Amino acid sequence: MIALVIDDEIQIRRLLRLALESRGYTVREAENGQLGLQEAAFHRPDVILLDLGLPDLDGLSVLRNLREWTDVPVLILSVQDQENVKVAALESGADDYVTKPFSTAELIARLAVIQRRRHSNDSPELVVGPLTMHLDRHEVELCGQPLKMTPTEFAFLRSLARHAGKIVTQSQILREVWGQQGDGQTHYLRVYANHLRNKLGDKLVIRNEPGIGYRLIEPA
Amino acid sequence: MIALVIDDEIQIRRLLRLALESRGYTVREAENGQLGLQEAAFHRPDVILLDLGLPDLDGLSVLRNLREWTDVPVLILSVQDQENVKVAALESGADDYVTKPFSTAELIARLAVIQRRRHSNDSPELVVGPLTMHLDRHEVELCGQPLKMTPTEFAFLRSLARHAGKIVTQSQILREVWGQQGDGQTHYLRVYANHLRNKLGDKLVIRNEPGIGYRLIEPA
DNA sequence: CATCCTGTTCATCCGTGGTTGAAAATCTTC
DNA sequence: GAAGATTTTCAACCACGGATGAACAGGATG
Numbered sequence: 001m002i003a004l005v006i007d008d009e010i011q012i013r014r015l016l017r018l019a020l021e022s023r024g025y026t027v028r029e030a031e032n033g034q035l036g037l038q039e040a041a042f043h044r045p046d047v048i049l050l051d052l053g054l055p056d057l058d059g060l061s062v063l064r065n066l067r068e069w070t071d072v073p074v075l076i077l078s079v080q081d082q083e084n085v086k087v088a089a090l091e092s093g094a095d096d097y098v099t100k101p102f103s104t105a106e107l108i109a110r111l112a113v114i115q116r117r118r119h120s121n122d123s124p125e126l127v128v129g130p131l132t133m134h135l136d137r138h139e140v141e142l143c144g145q146p147l148k149m150t151p152t153e154f155a156f157l158r159s160l161a162r163h164a165g166k167i168v169t170q171s172q173i174l175r176e177v178w179g180q181q182g183d184g185q186t187h188y189l190r191v192y193a194n195h196l197r198n199k200l201g202d203k204l205v206i207r208n209e210p211g212i213g214y215r216l217i218e219p220a
Numbered sequence: 221m222i223a224l225v226i227d228d229e230i231q232i233r234r235l236l237r238l239a240l241e242s243r244g245y246t247v248r249e250a251e252n253g254q255l256g257l258q259e260a261a262f263h264r265p266d267v268i269l270l271d272l273g274l275p276d277l278d279g280l281s282v283l284r285n286l287r288e289w290t291d292v293p294v295l296i297l298s299v300q301d302q303e304n305v306k307v308a309a310l311e312s313g314a315d316d317y318v319t320k321p322f323s324t325a326e327l328i329a330r331l332a333v334i335q336r337r338r339h340s341n342d343s344p345e346l347v348v349g350p351l352t353m354h355l356d357r358h359e360v361e362l363c364g365q366p367l368k369m370t371p372t373e374f375a376f377l378r379s380l381a382r383h384a385g386k387i388v389t390q391s392q393i394l395r396e397v398w399g400q401q402g403d404g405q406t407h408y409l410r411v412y413a414n415h416l417r418n419k420l421g422d423k424l425v426i427r428n429e430p431g432i433g434y435r436l437i438e439p440a
Numbered sequence: 441c442a443t444c445c446t447g448t449t450c451a452t453c454c455g456t457g458g459t460t461g462a463a464a465a466t467c468t469t470c
Numbered sequence: 471g472a473a474g475a476t477t478t479t480c481a482a483c484c485a486c487g488g489a490t491g492a493a494c495a496g497g498a499t500g
Contacts, residue, residue, distance in 0.1 A: 137387040138432040150488060151431035187491075190446060197447095210445065210498085370477055407480080410457055417458095428457065430487075447496075454489080464479070470472090 002026045003111075004045035006036035006062065007077065008055050012100075016049060019104035033057030037065055040072070047111060050094075051077045052085055060088055067093040073114040077102075083211045087169050090212070095166055113165040128164040129218040130203045133157065142203055149199070152177060156192045160206065160216040169213040189214070222246045224265035226256035226282065227297060228275050232320075236269060239324035253277030257285055260292070261399025264375060267331060270314075271297045272305060280308060287313040289395035293334045297322075348384040349438040350423050353377065362423055369419070372397060376412045380426065380436040389433040409434070 003025040005016045010031075017027045028043055030036035033054045040048060048066070052059035063074060076089045076097035086097055095114045098107055126133040132141040138154055140147040149157070155177040160168055170189055174182040182188065193206050193214060200206070205217050223245040225236045230251075237247045248263055250256035253274045260268060268286070272279035283294060296309045296317035306317055315334045318327055346353040352361040358374055360367040369377070375397040380388055390409060394402040402408065413426050413434060420426070425437050 136389070138389070138429070139387055152489070185490095186445090188489085190448085191490085193446090194448065208446070372478070405479095406456080408478090410459085411479085413457090414459065430456070441500100443499085445496105445498085447494105449492105449494085451492090452490085454487105456485105456487085458485080459483080460481105461483105462479105462481085464477100466478080467476070468474080470474100 001047075002028060002043060002045040004028045004030065004036065004039055004043070004048045006030045006033065006039075006048065006054070006059075007051035008032060008053075009051075012051070012077070015104070016107075019107060023108055033059070033062040036062055040066060040070070045072060047114065048072055048074045049077060050074055052089065053079065060085070060092060063089060063092050063094055075107075075110060075114060087171075087212055090167055090169050091172065097167075126158065126161050128161050128204065128216060131161065131200075133161055142200065147199060153192060153195055153199070157196055157216075160214060164216050167209050167213050167215045172213065221267075222248060222263060222265040224248045224250065224256065224259055224263065224268045226250045226253065226259075226268065226274070226279075227271035228252060228273075229271075232271070232297070235324070236327075239327060243328060253279070253282040256282055257400070260286060260290070261401060264290075264371065264399075265292060267334065268292055268294045269297060270294055272309065273299055280305070280312060283309060283312050283314055285400070289399055295327075295330060295334060346378065346381050348381050348424065348436060351381065351420075353381055362420065367419060370415075373412060373415055373419070377416055377436075380434060384436050387429050387433050387435045393433065 001024060003016075003020050005013050005020075005027060007013050007016070007029075008031050013029045013031075017029070020027050025047075028039055028045060030039045033056050036048075036050070036054075039045070050059050050062060054062065057065075059076070063076075066072065066074065073095045074093070076086065076094045077100060078086055078089070078097055079100050089097065096110050098110060126135055130143045133154075134140070135158065138149075138151070140149050140154065140157070156173065159173045159176045162168075170186055171183055173189060174185060177192075178185065178188065193208070197206055202219060205219050207215050207217055209215060221244065223236075223240050225233050225240075225247060227233050227236070227249075228251050233249045233251075237249070240247050245267075248259055248265060250259045254277065256268075256270070256274075259265070270279050270282060274282065277285075279296070283296075286292065286294065293315045294313070296306065296314045297320060298306055298309075298317055299320050309317060316330050318330055344354060344356040346355055350363045353374075354360070355378065358369075358371070360369050360374065360377070376393065379393045379396045382388075390406055391403060393409060394405060397412075398405065398408065413428070417426055422439060425439050427435050427437055429435060
């Protein structure tokens with residue numbers, strides 16, 4: 001399992017190397033975007049940890065470049081208060097992000113989620129823990145029990161479940177559920193997140209990421 | 221038993237009409253792909269004889285279009301020994317083919333094979349609780365009593381009965397019963413659901429799933 | 441304390457579905 | 471080919487439930 005760290009700060013790279021190697025990863029490093037892309041192309045890592053603030057290219061450019069030819073999971077490392085950048089990164093195909101400073105435990109946990117998500121392939125049935133969505137028949141089961149759901153609720157939940165464990169941005173959900181004209185109506189999100197939480201009970205958690213979006217996770 | 225002949229050569233159509241009518245088929249004709257698709261959607265034939273060389277659309281396009289919404293048996297009429305085209309047709313869902321010139325005896329024989337295969341795969345009787353549908357004869361029984369049914373009603377009920385107990389999507393029913401141009405005409409669904417409910421009484425329930433579709437269930 | 445974002449509840453409105461009946465199209469039958 | 475019967479299509483109506491929009495409460499953050 002190869003991890004590629006793209007970050008200009010050597011302290012961060014050393015920290016990540018220690019954390020990752022202790023978990024069995026082989027770690028490669030790149031100190032700027034240009035080298036990062038080269039490394040990614042040459043060594044084909046299984047996961048990439050990408051800093052958004054890089055000296056040459058900015059992180060977003062690196063991410064978009066990557067996404068032109070690979071689906072490798074990308075975890076963003078960002079400093080706080082760059083919410084718009086985080087949103088842009090997620091919409092450009094990043095899988096998740098952690099905010100510096102971060103605990104290595106959190107980092108490892110998020111990596112695990114990303115990897116697990118990779119392995120699930122898409123079929124007419126979408127399964128997230130105890131939840132099963134039959135996309136063709138618009139039926140939902142929770143712990144084997146059928147769950148009644150309005151069309152809008154279904155679309156909302158599908159939007160989250162498609163990227164289970166991963167953040168889905170507000171505008172992403174709004175576009176998928178309400179189409180073009182839904183853009184900006186963040187109010188709907190709160191109403192329907194509420195509906196779904198009531199229906200899902202404590203079997204599944206819809207967690208809010210303030211200012212960014214929502215994610216569907218299984219309770220620990 | 222309705223057969224639809226899609227061929228631009230009038231001689232061929234004449235020949236086929238004679239051969240088929242002598243075997244008890246009702247024959248409909250279309251001289252190009254566009255008309256053929258219309259006929260297929262409107263009259264819902266039990267078998268289609270399709271020429272691969274048509275003036276407007278090529279036969280393969282017609283076939284693929286058909287296969288988007290119906291499983292009606294299709295027999296290909298091909299001119300030469302164009303192996304690659306025949307293979308493509310079979311892979312696109314054709315049931316068999318004959319090469320021009322062909323003997324009517326061979327044609328009839330192949331039709332018989334197709335029909336028999338249909339019936340072995342798809343059993344000629346579809347049973348849901350007290351309801352029995354004789355798919356080959358277009359006859360319906362409810363609690364042993366014969367039930368009169370128009371062609372559209374029959375197709376609608378078959379669409380539901382095939383997936384008894386499961387939700388069948390609105391557009392799924394519309395495509396199966398009315399073909400491509402039925403898409404969006406959800407109005408028809410309400411009218412015919414109403415017809416069927418009246419005929420089925422309380423022996424079987426057609427339940428609506430708001431915004432999604434319908435399902436056929438046995439009352440508890 | 442002020443502000444922003446979120447969660448929660450509720451009243452209104454509109455879309456969807458059910459129902460009926462009439463017009464239009466199609467198929468029979470002579 | 472014309473008259474009648476059957477079937478499909480279409481229009482009009484009502485009823486209900488879900489979508490929408492507003493109001494208010496809670497909580498984090500500075």
